Amino acid sequence: MGHAAEHSGAGRGLPWSAELVLDADGTVLACTATTAELLGRPLPEIRGRPLGGFFRDPSLWERLAANAPDAAQAVLRRPLAGSLDASVSVAPLLTGDGPGPRLLVRLAPASNGEIRDEFGLRVALDSRGTGVMVSDPRVQQRLDLLHAAAVRIGGSLDITESAEELVGMLVPVFADLGAVDLTEEVLAGEEPGEYVTGTPQRRVAVAAARGCWPDDIHQLGETFALGDVESAHMRRGGAGVLPDLGPLRAELGGTPRARLVLTRSATSFLVMPLRARGAVLGALGLWRTGDRTPFDHDDAELTEQIGSRLALGLDNARRYSRERRTAEALQRSLLPRPDVAVTAAETSGVYAPAATAAGTGGSWYDVIPLSSARVAFVVGKVAGHGVHAAGATGRLRSAVQTLADLDPPPDELLSHLNDLVVRFGEDQGQRDPAGAASLLRATCLYAVYDPVGRRCLLASAGHPAPLLARAGEDTAADVVKMHPGPPLGTAGEPFESAELVLAGGDVLAFHSGGPPGRNWDTDRDLGLLGAGAQRAAGAAGAAGSAAAGREPLHTITRDILERLRAEPRRHDLTVLLARVGETPDDATAVWELPADPSRVAEVRSLVSAQLAAWDLTELLFATELIVSELVTNAIRYAGGPVGIRLIRDQRLICEVSDPSQTQPHLRRARLSDEGGRGLFLVAQVAHRWGSRYTPTGKTIWTEQEMPPR
The missing domain is CATH 3.30.450 (Beta-Lactamase)
Structure with a gap:
């Protein structure tokens, strides 16, 4: 008491x-x-x-x-x-x-x-x-300071802001100069280690009654280390008072230690080690100048009471900062590389974290290359925040990538994803309710763009539609008209696809939106994204070309990110800009044949002539082998008509389509088997291969590396 x-x-x-x-x-x-x-x-x-x-x-x-x-x-x-x-x-x-x-x-x-x-x-x-x-x-001043400390200190979860609040409160009422120095571990949000001699400290806050910080002591932002005597006092704790700096000034003179305490106008000094939960966080230093009453024991007691509040506030801010950085780092690690450039599209994405840990985690995007030069754009948001939301994001993104490898249409992919989320929630609900809650009611938008047909299919599970800016047009970007389905894990309703016909240079602006049930924190964000999309599409050159006049997307997304972070955000946000391209007509060749085995030789001749026209004779043998085997299997097991398509892209793509929906399986034929070696040979000469369902059957595709030019 x-x-x-x-x-x-x-x-x-x-x-x-x-x-x-x-x-x-x-x-x-x-x-x-x-x-x-x-x-x-x-x-x-x-x-x-x-x-x-x-x-x-x-x-x-x-x-x-x-x-x-x-x-x-x-x-x-x-x-x-x-x-x-x-x-x-x-x-x-x-x-x-x-x-x-x-x-x-x-x-x-x-x-x-x-x-x-x-x-x-x-x-x-x-x-x-x-x-x-x-x-x-004097007593009233102390009571006022205690009251101010109780009201003002500890309310902020920003370490530097808390330190500035303290010195601003004490100067000039209680002291003429004030500074807060913190260890590097505290500033980094790490757990403070043992405070030993030489532990680096950084000056994070200063205040001077006359407005100008003296130049003969450590400056704001400067990093320094304490000697043995000073470090020992920091470890012991408790405020220390030097009522008269004269003897110390005579002892230290112009030594480096003098920059710790001595300034020309100071007459007395008070230092308070900042300790919380047994660890040293830093120190509070106060100076009085001129003929002001020197610090005394009562001042030290008052400073200890105020300093203890600051230390606890700093430690809470440090723990908060560490939690926020952990969630942000985990969330960023789950995002793809920010810039992607393929024939189908040039993309650039950014992640704008929330101002607090309570809003960080949950927003994500992805760009997934698909077969036949197509690309998938994915954007989503899970419920919750922090590491639970980041973990749910990782599971959701992995599930989408796995399903995308099967290459279903967007609406079908979301149906499978919805089933997975329901199962995840049932399995995880008992042992990790927070993780399960983050997955349930998550939103996701999945879009597939084909640069050959210039068509884009989109489907949404409760996610807001993207914006579309047409290349070279002065009109503002418009929200794509589509009917979003329910969020994931909430209902068994079917998802509906929307189709867009695009031209080279058109820009799609995807975003993760705001909290569940709201698209944005403010209309300003939506207008900012629309202006960025229009800016990305406005300087487009000839369709399908990498026109030199186009502004780089990463420049636009960087500007958007700076504008988004100019004001504190309640929820994190991802933005993905995709400027679509198109495959030139002379980079594709298409044939359709009846189910007649005698036509296989004709197909080889057509393929050979096309590769010669593209100056790709180095790939002639492998391509003829691939086409012969796939067309023969299609005629034998699926019937006609059989479609063949070659696409000259970053790789040479060969497609064979048939009316059967029976998927082929690669196996190793035994010596006694008469068949089963064709697909094995195809896999050996191709860089990648796979198959996907189509509305009329299936398509088997292969990719071959292009020869260096």
Whole structure:
């Protein structure tokens, strides 16, 4: 409860130790035995009752409340009844546990003399023996500082902002110069290690009464290390005071240690190690200059109370920063490389984190190359935040990539994804409810663009539609008209696809939207994205070419990111710009044949002539082998018509389509088998191969590396 000073005067002669701790409602939480003697009640009858009930004179309580610190006002204004005259002093108790403020109240019997408590607060007694608090400027300043510390320190979860708040509060009211130095581990959000000699510290906040920080001590942002003596004091903890800097100035002179403490105008110095949970976080340094009263022991005690609040606030901010950075790093690791350039599209994506950890995690995008020079654009958002949301994002992205490898249409892919999310939620619900909740009600948009046919198919599971800006047009970007289905894991309704016909240079702007149920934090974000899409499409040159006049997408997305981060965001956001391309007509060759084995030789001749026209004779043997085997199998097992298509892209693509939906399987034929070797040979000469379903059957495709030019 603290040390109490004795008083002199009439009354029962009790020592100044009748002390109580009150909560925010004025209820007695704890009291000394002397309090029970003074009130004439056993301890059990005092604890848990309002203190005001023990007073006879309501005016005493009102006068007390009028002069008490602001934090005590609401507690002290209570109806009174009782049979006790007493003098009273009140001070905020900063070390109380539990929610709400705590007040330390000291009572003394009525006396005609003067009583001064250990804080220096005078309590004068009137002729009726009723206590009246008398203001002492120095004590009132300390109480004001304690109140300001309770209100202002610890409210921010930004480490630097908390340090700046403290020195701004103490300078010039309490000191002429103030600085906060923190270890590098704290600034990085890491767990503070053992504080040893040479541990680097950085000056993160300074304040000067005259506005100009002196140049003969460490500057803002400077990193330095303490010597043995200073480090030992930091480890011991507790405020240290140098009332007179003269002897130290004579001892240190112009040595490097002088930059720690000595400045030309300073006359006294106070240093407070900042410790939290047993670890040293840094130090608070205060200087007084000129003829100002030097720091003393009372100042050190006050600084310890204020500094302890700052240390706890800094440690909370450090833990918060670490959690936020962990979630951001995990979320960023789940995103693809920011810029992708293929024939189908040039893309650039950015991730804008939220201003707080509560909004970080959950937004993602992906760009997935598909067979036949096509590309898939994916954007989504999971519910929740933090590491749970990031983990759910990883599972969802992996599921989409696996399903995309099977190459289903967008609406079918979302149906399979919805089934997986439902199963994930059922399996994970008992052991990880937060992770399951992040997956359920997640949103996802999946789009597939074919540069040969210049068609884009889109389907959405509760996700907002992208914006479309047409190449070279001055019109604003429009939201694509489509009907989003329900979020993942919420219903078994079918998903509906929308189709767009695009031209080279058109820009699709995908975004992850805002929180569930809302697309954006503000309309400003949507307008910013639309302007970026229009800017990306406006300078397009000839369709299908990499026109030199086009502005790089990464420049536009970088500008969008800077604008998005200019103001604090409540939720994270991803933006993906895709400027589509198109495959030239002379880069494709298409044939269709009936199911006639005699036509296989004709197909080889057609393929050979086309490769010669493309100057790809190096691939002639392998391509003829691939076409012969695939066409022969299609005629034998699937019937006609059989379609053949060659695409000259970054790789040579060969497709064979037939009306059967039976998928081929690669196997190793035994020596006694008469068949089964064709697909094995195809796999050996091709770089990649696979198959996909089509509305009329299936297509088997292969890719071959192009010869260097």
